[in-house]
Amino acid sequence: MKNLKGACIFAQSGGPTSVINASAAGVFTEALAQKNITAVYGAAHGIKGILTENFYDIGKEDKEELELLKYTPSSALGSVRYKLKDASVDDTDYKRLLEVFKKYDIRYFFYNGGNDSMDTCNKISKYMATSGWDCNVIGVPKTIDNDLYGTDHCPGYGSAAKYVATTVMEVNLDAKVYDTGMVCIIEVMGRNAGWLTASAALANYKGLGADLIYLPEVPFDMDKFVADVKDVCAKNNNKCIAVVSEGIKFADGKYVGEFKASATDLFGHAQLGGVCNVLASVVKEKTGLKVRGIEFSLMQRCAAHLASKTDIEETFRAGREAVKAAVAGETDKMVCYVRKEGKAYEIEYKLLPLELAANTEKQVPKEWITADGTGLTQDFVDYALPLIQGDAKAPLVDGLPRFAKLKKVLATK
Amino acid sequence: MKNLKGACIFAQSGGPTSVINASAAGVFTEALAQKNITAVYGAAHGIKGILTENFYDIGKEDKEELELLKYTPSSALGSVRYKLKDASVDDTDYKRLLEVFKKYDIRYFFYNGGNDSMDTCNKISKYMATSGWDCNVIGVPKTIDNDLYGTDHCPGYGSAAKYVATTVMEVNLDAKVYDTGMVCIIEVMGRNAGWLTASAALANYKGLGADLIYLPEVPFDMDKFVADVKDVCAKNNNKCIAVVSEGIKFADGKYVGEFKASATDLFGHAQLGGVCNVLASVVKEKTGLKVRGIEFSLMQRCAAHLASKTDIEETFRAGREAVKAAVAGETDKMVCYVRKEGKAYEIEYKLLPLELAANTEKQVPKEWITADGTGLTQDFVDYALPLIQGDAKAPLVDGLPRFAKLKKVLATK
Numbered sequence: 080m081k082n083l084k085g086a087c088i089f090a091q092s093g094g095p096t097s098v099i100n101a102s103a104a105g106v107f108t109e110a111l112a113q114k115n116i117t118a119v120y121g122a123a124h125g126i127k128g129i130l131t132e133n134f135y136d137i138g139k140e141d142k143e144e145l146e147l148l149k150y151t152p153s154s155a156l157g158s159v160r161y162k163l164k165d166a167s168v169d170d171t172d173y174k175r176l177l178e179v180f181k182k183y184d185i186r187y188f189f190y191n192g193g194n195d196s197m198d199t200c201n202k203i204s205k206y207m208a209t210s211g212w213d214c215n216v217i218g219v220p221k222t223i224d225n226d227l228y229g230t231d232h233c234p235g236y237g238s239a240a241k242y243v244a245t246t247v248m249e250v251n252l253d254a255k256v257y258d259t260g261m262v263c264i265i266e267v268m269g270r271n272a273g274w275l276t277a278s279a280a281l282a283n284y285k286g287l288g289a290d291l292i293y294l295p296e297v298p299f300d301m302d303k304f305v306a307d308v309k310d311v312c313a314k315n316n317n318k319c320i321a322v323v324s325e326g327i328k329f330a331d332g333k334y335v336g337e338f339k340a341s342a343t344d345l346f347g348h349a350q351l352g353g354v355c356n357v358l359a360s361v362v363k364e365k366t367g368l369k370v371r372g373i374e375f376s377l378m379q380r381c382a383a384h385l386a387s388k389t390d391i392e393e394t395f396r397a398g399r400e401a402v403k404a405a406v407a408g409e410t411d412k413m414v415c416y417v418r419k420e421g422k423a424y425e426i427e428y429k430l431l432p433l434e435l436a437a438n439t440e441k442q443v444p445k446e447w448i449t450a451d452g453t454g455l456t457q458d459f460v461d462y463a464l465p466l467i468q469g470d471a472k473a474p475l476v477d478g479l480p481r482f483a484k485l486k487k488v489l490a491t492k
Numbered sequence: 493m494k495n496l497k498g499a500c501i502f503a504q505s506g507g508p509t510s511v512i513n514a515s516a517a518g519v520f521t522e523a524l525a526q527k528n529i530t531a532v533y534g535a536a537h538g539i540k541g542i543l544t545e546n547f548y549d550i551g552k553e554d555k556e557e558l559e560l561l562k563y564t565p566s567s568a569l570g571s572v573r574y575k576l577k578d579a580s581v582d583d584t585d586y587k588r589l590l591e592v593f594k595k596y597d598i599r600y601f602f603y604n605g606g607n608d609s610m611d612t613c614n615k616i617s618k619y620m621a622t623s624g625w626d627c628n629v630i631g632v633p634k635t636i637d638n639d640l641y642g643t644d645h646c647p648g649y650g651s652a653a654k655y656v657a658t659t660v661m662e663v664n665l666d667a668k669v670y671d672t673g674m675v676c677i678i679e680v681m682g683r684n685a686g687w688l689t690a691s692a693a694l695a696n697y698k699g700l701g702a703d704l705i706y707l708p709e710v711p712f713d714m715d716k717f718v719a720d721v722k723d724v725c726a727k728n729n730n731k732c733i734a735v736v737s738e739g740i741k742f743a744d745g746k747y748v749g750e751f752k753a754s755a756t757d758l759f760g761h762a763q764l765g766g767v768c769n770v771l772a773s774v775v776k777e778k779t780g781l782k783v784r785g786i787e788f789s790l791m792q793r794c795a796a797h798l799a800s801k802t803d804i805e806e807t808f809r810a811g812r813e814a815v816k817a818a819v820a821g822e823t824d825k826m827v828c829y830v831r832k833e834g835k836a837y838e839i840e841y842k843l844l845p846l847e848l849a850a851n852t853e854k855q856v857p858k859e860w861i862t863a864d865g866t867g868l869t870q871d872f873v874d875y876a877l878p879l880i881q882g883d884a885k886a887p888l889v890d891g892l893p894r895f896a897k898l899k900k901v902l903a904t905k
Contacts, residue, residue, distance in 0.1 A: 095669050097662075124671045153665035160670070244892055245797055249510075252566035252895065253794035256508050257573070258537045263790075285892050376786045377676075381666035384658055385797060387891065467891040478800065478880040479657055479698050482665065 081213055082408045084115045085186030088134060090122035091154035092161075092192035092199065093222070096235030097242070097383040098394045100148040100155045100483065102191050102219045105398020107137050107145050113406050116187060120490050125159035125192075126199060130175050132182075132490075139488040147483035149391055150473035152383035155485055163199050166206050173206045180212055183492050187215050187405045189398075193222035193233075194438055197413055201433035204411045215405040218413035218433055219397055223380045225274035228439035229431040230415035234397050235380075237390030237466035240278035242382045243267055243322075244467060246375065247282040247289055251320055260317025260368040262308060266355035267375055269324045271295050272442045275379070276324035278463055280455035290319050295326035296442050297452040299335050304358070305365045307453055317368055325354055384480060388469025393426065400428040424465035494626055495821045497528045498599030501547060503535035504567035505574075505605035505612065506635070509648030510655070510796040511807045513561040513568045513896065515604050515632045518811020520550050520558050526819050529600060533903050538572035538605075539612060543588050545595075545903075552901040560896035562804055563886035565796035568898055576612050579619050586619045593625055596905055600628050600818045602811075606635035606646075607851055610826055614846035617824045628818040631826035631846055632810055636793050638687035641852035642844040643828035647810050648793075650803030650879035653691035655795045656680055656735075656788065657880060660695040660702055663786065664733055673730025673781040675721060679768035680788055682737045684708050685855045688792070689737035691876055693868035703732050708739035709855050710865040712748050717771070718778045720866055730781055738767055797893060801882025806839065813841040837878035 089106045091099060103121065110119045119137040122128035135156070137145075148155055166173045179185070188207075190200035197218050204216035220227050223239035247265065254263040267276040273294025282288035290311040293299060304321075311319040327335045336354030355372035363370045397414045404412065412430035419425045447459040473480035502519045504512060516534065523532045532550040535541035548569070550558075561568055579586045592598070601620075603613035610631050617629035633640050636652035660678065667676040680689040686707025695701035703724040706712060717734075724732040740748045749767030768785035776783045810827045817825065825843035832838045860872040886893035 095666055127671065151665070152662050154669050157671060158669045241891060246791060246795070248893060248895070249565050249794040249796060250790050252564070253508055253790045256567050256571045258540065258570060281890075281892065285890070287895070371790070373789045373791075374787065377663050377666045377784070378659060378786075378791070381662040382659070383662060464890055469891065470888065475883065477694075477698070477877055478654060478882065479694065480661060482661070482700070 081215065081410070082115065082406070083186040083213055083215060084117065085184040086118035086120060087116050087187030087189065088120040088122055088129060088185050089189040090125045090128060090191065091156050091158050092125035092190060092196035093158060095153040095158055095380060096221055096223050097152040097238045097381050097386050098235055098391050099153070099191065099221050100151050101391050101394035102221060102234060102398035103155060104145055104148040105395040106189050106219065106402055109399040109402035111138065113402060115406055117184070120183065121156045124157040126161050126163065127159045128157070129179055130172060132179055134490050135485070135487045136490045140485055144483045144485055147473060147481065149395055150383055150386070150471065151482040152381040155483060162195070163202050166202065176203060177207070177210055177212055180207070180214060183490070186213060189217055189219055189401050189405070191219040191221050193220070193224065194227060194440060197227070197433060198437040201437040204433055208411070215408065215410035217401040217405045217409065218436060219401045220413055220415065220436070223275055224269050224272050226272035226440045226442065227436055228441050229413070229435050231418040231426060232416055232466055234390065234394035236274060237387040238385070239275055239379050240281065240463055241387045241467035242379050242385050243275060243278045243375065244281035245385060247279045247322060248285060248287040250373065251282065251287040254320060254371070255318050260312065262312065262319045262362050262366065262368050262370045263321070263373060264355045264358045264362065264370065265289070265320065265322045265373045265375065266325055267322060268379055269295065270326040271440050273324045274443055276322055277443055277455050277459055279322040280459055281463055281467065284460050289322040290315070291321040291453045292455065293321065293323040293327050293453065294443055294448065295324050295328055296445065297448060298330040299327040300330070301361065305361065308362055309366060312366065312368065323354060323358060327354065384472050386472060387467045388471035389466060391471050396428065404430055494628065494823070495528065495819070496599040496626055496628060497530065498597040499531035499533060500529050500600035500602065501533040501535055501542060501598050502602040503538045503541060503604065504569050504571050505538035505603060505609035506571060508566040508571055508793060509634055509636050510565040510651045510794050510799050511648055511804050512566070512604065512634050513564050514804050514807035515634060515647060515811035516568060517558055517561040518808040519602050519632065519815055522812040522815035524551065526815060528819055530597070533596065534569045537570040539574050539576065540572045541570070542592055543585060545592060547903050548898070548900045549903045553898055557896045557898055560886060560894065562808055563796055563799070563884065563893070564895040565794040568896060575608070576615050579615065589616060590620070590623055590625055593620070593627060596903070599626060602630055602632055602814050602818070604632040604634050606637065607640060607853060610640070610846060611850040614850040617846055621824070628821065628823035630814040630818045630822065631849060632814045633826055633828065633849070636688055637682050637685050639685035639853045639855065640849055641854050642848050644831040644839060645829055645879055647803065647807035649687060650800040651798070652688055652792050653694065653876055654800045654880035655792050655798050656688060656691045657694035658798060659788065660692045660735060661698060661700040664695065664700040667733060667784070668731050673725065675725065675732045675775050675779070675781050675783045676734070676786060677768045677771045677775065677783065678702070678733065678735045678786045678788065679738055680735060681792055682708065683739040684853050686737045687856055689735055690856055690868050690872055692735040693872055694876055694880065697873050702735040703728070704734040704866045705868065706734065706736040706740050706866065707856055707861065708737050708741055709858065710861060711743040712740040713743070714774065718774065721775055722779060725779065725781065736767060736771060740767065797885050799885060800880045801884035802879060804884050809841065817843055
C-alpha cells in the first residue's frame with residue numbers, strides 16, 4: 080500500500096460498449112479532484128498510445144464534455160487490441176512503458192477493458208512492481224459479454240442487455256405481423272459466454288420474447304435445432320423467433336458459424352458473425368418457410384440512446400472507485416461489483432487481485448439454463464432485470480444526440 | 493358528399509412502421525367519439541380479415557390500451573400483402589366485401605398503408621360507389637419509404653429516419669474506435685426511393701455521419717463505388733462509412749443485391765436484402781481492408797423506443813382527420829400532409845383523390861442529391877430535420893416498454 084504523488088494515465092482497450100466512457104468520466108472526474116494526482120492523461124488507442132507517447136491532457140478538457148462522456152458510446156480515446164508478450168520472452172514493450180512512465184512521472188495507471196485487457200493490466204502491474212517503479216495499477220472492467228471473473232456483472236452489460244431485450248420485443252411484434260409463416264433468427268454477440276444472448280429472456284418475461292434461445296454454454300445440435308424450430312412453428316402458426324449467440328458451438332467444439340470465419344484476431348479468437356445466416360439457410364431448406372436472419376451487429380454495443388441508467392451510474396462509479404483505491408495505496412487490483420444480500424438490488428464496489436480477473440471467462444451457470452437447453456430460468460431473470468433499469472441518454476439537439484467532443488490536446492514533456 | 497350513419501372498419505396493410513398504430517389510435521379514438529358511427533371494427537390482417545369476417549370490436553377495448561397503441565410498434569391488428577384483382581377481371585373479392593359491408597352495415601372504411609394499399613383502397617372505393625352501397629372510404633398513409641405521392645411526407649418516415657440518423661451516429665463512433673482500417677457498409681430499406689437511406693445525411697449534419705450515401709435514384713456503378721471508398725480511406729486513415737439503399741440498381745436497372753434474391757412477393761417486387769454483404773465482399777477483395785456489412789433490418793421500422801414525437805403526433809392526427817373527413821361526407825380520398833410556407837415547420841391535413849395516391853412512387857428529387865451522387869444537399873436536411881424532432885415512447889415497466897395489449901374480441905352479427 081503506497082500513497083503516491085504523480086501523474087495518472089487512463090486507457091481504453093478491447094471492444095467498446097455504449098457506456099464505456101462513463102468509466103472514463105468517472106476516472107477523469109475523480110482524478111482531477113485528487114490532490115496527489117498532478118496530471119491526468121488519457122491514452123489514444125489503449126496501451127499503444129502510451130508506447131507511442133500519444134496521449135491527451137485531460138486537464139485541458141471542458142467539464143461539460145467530460146460529463147457528456149457518460150452518454151457517449153464507444154471508446155472516446157480510441158481502443159486497441161494489442162497483446163503484450165510475456166516480459167520473460169520479450170520485454171521491449173515493458174521497457175518502453177517504464178521509460179514513458181518515468182518521463183511523465185506516471186504513478187497511477189488505470190486500464191479499462193475485458194479479459195484480455197485485464198491480462199495486459201496484470202502484466203504491466205507485475206512488471207512495474209519488479210522494476211521498482213512505484214505505480215499503483217487498477218483495472219476497470221468493461222464488457223458487454225459479462226464474462227469477467229469475480230464481479231457480479233460487468234460495466235456495459237446492463238445496457239447491451241437492455242438493447243437486446245427491448246429490440247427482441249420490438250422485432251417480436253414486427254415479425255409476427257403477417258398471417259403467413261416467418262422464422263426469425265437473431266444473432267447476438269458473445270464468443271464463449273451467453274450472458275448477452277440470455278438477456279433475450281427478459282423480453283420473454285414481458286411476454287414478447289424469443290421462442291428459443293441458444294447459448295455457447297450448451298453444445299449445439301443442428302438436428303435438434305431444426306426440430307425445435309419445427310415444434311414451435313407447429314404450435315404457433317408457423318412463426319418462431321430464435322435468438323442465438325454468435326459463439327454457439329457443436330459438441331466437437333467447432334463454431335457453428337466457423338466456416339464463415341475468414342481471419343483470426345491477434346488473441347487467436349475466430350472472427351465470428353453471420354451464424355444467423357448459416358442457420359437461416361438450414362431452416363429455409365428444411366421447412367420451406369420464410370426465414371430472416373437478423374444480426375444485432377454493432378448496434379447492441381453502441382446504442383447509447385437505449386442505455387441502462389443503472390449501468391451508466393455504476394460504470395461511472397467504477398471509474399471513480401478505481402481512482403480512490405489507487406490514491407489510497409491499492410494496486411494490482413480490478414474494481415468489481417459485489418451484489419448485497421437482500422431483496423432490494425444494491426451493489427458494493429470491491430477490489431479483486433488482477434491475476435484472478437485476467438483471462439478467466441465466467442459463463443452462464445448451467446442451473447440457470449432450462450433442461451431442454453433453449454431457455455433461461457427465473458433465477459437468470461432475477462439476476463439480470465435489475466441491471467437494465469432506468470433511462471439516461473445524451474441531450475437531444477435537433478432531435479439527435481449531442482455526444483461529447485473532446486479537444487484531445489496532446490500531452491507534452 | 494354523403495353524411496352517413498353506420499359502422500366503420502379500419503385495417504392495416506403492408507410493412508409495419510414503429511408508429512403505424514398511432515393512426516389506429518387516432519381512427520379509433522375519433523370514431524368512438526362520433527355519433528354517426530355506430531360500431532368501430534378493426535380488421536385482422538388487412539383486407540383479408542374483412543373477407544373472412546375476422547375483425548375485432550374496438551368498443552370493447554380499454555381506453556388505456558388504445559392510448560398505448562401510439563407507442564406500440566408493428567401493426568397491432570396484423571397486416572397483409574394481398575393484391576386485389578381488377579374488378580373487371582375477377583370481382584369475387586369485391587362481391588364478398590360488399591356482402592360483409594352490408595351484413596355489418598359498414599358505412600365507413602379506413603385503410604392504412606403505402607402505395608399498394610392505396611391501390612387496394614382506391615379499387616374498393618370505386619367498386620362501392622358503382623355498386624350503389626353508400627360508404628365513405630378514406631386512405632391513411634403509412635410507409636417508412638416516404639414515397640407516397642401528394643403528401644409532404646409519410647407517417648412513419650420521421651421515426652425510421654430518426655432511427656437511421658441516430659444509429660449511423662452511434663455506429664460511426666464505434667466503427668472508428670481502432671487505429672486500424674475499417675469499412676462499414678450499412679444497408680437501409682427502400683426499394684425504389686432513397687428517402688430513408690438519405691436520412692443518414694442528418695447524422696452528417698451532426699458531424700458523425702456517412703462518408704458516402706448511395707440512393708436508388710442514382711444508377712450504381714461498382715467501379716466508381718470502389719474508387720469512392722478508396723478515396724475516403726486514403727484521406728481518412730483507412731476508415732469509411734457507406735450507407736446504401738437495399739434498392740440500389742445498376743444502370744441497366746438490375747438490383748445490386750439481386751443475385752441474392754430468391755423469390756418475388758405478390759406485388760412482383762424482388763425480395764431484397766443483403767446488398768451490404770455483396771458490397772462488403774467486393775470492397776474486401778479490392779482493398780484488403782476489414783469490412784463490416786450492417787443491415788438495419790427490421791429494427792429501422794420497429795424501433796418504437798426511438799420514435800419521433802413529431803411523427804407520432806402527426807400520425808395519430810392523420811387517423812383522426814381521416815374519420816373527421818369521412819363523417820363530414822368525404823370519400824375516395826387519402827389524408828395527406830401539406831407543409832405550410834414559412835420558416836417554422838408546420839403542416840396542414842388535406843385530402844387527395846385516391847387514384848392519385850395509388851401506385852405512384854415519389855423519389856428523392858435529383859436536385860437534392862450532390863453532383864457526385866454520394867451525398868444529400870442542405871435542402872434535404874432542411875426538409876427532413878423537422879420530422880425527427882422530440883422523443884415519445886411507451887412507459888417503462890421493469891426497464892422495458894409496456895406495449896398495448898388488445899383484447900381482440902371478435903365482432904359478431
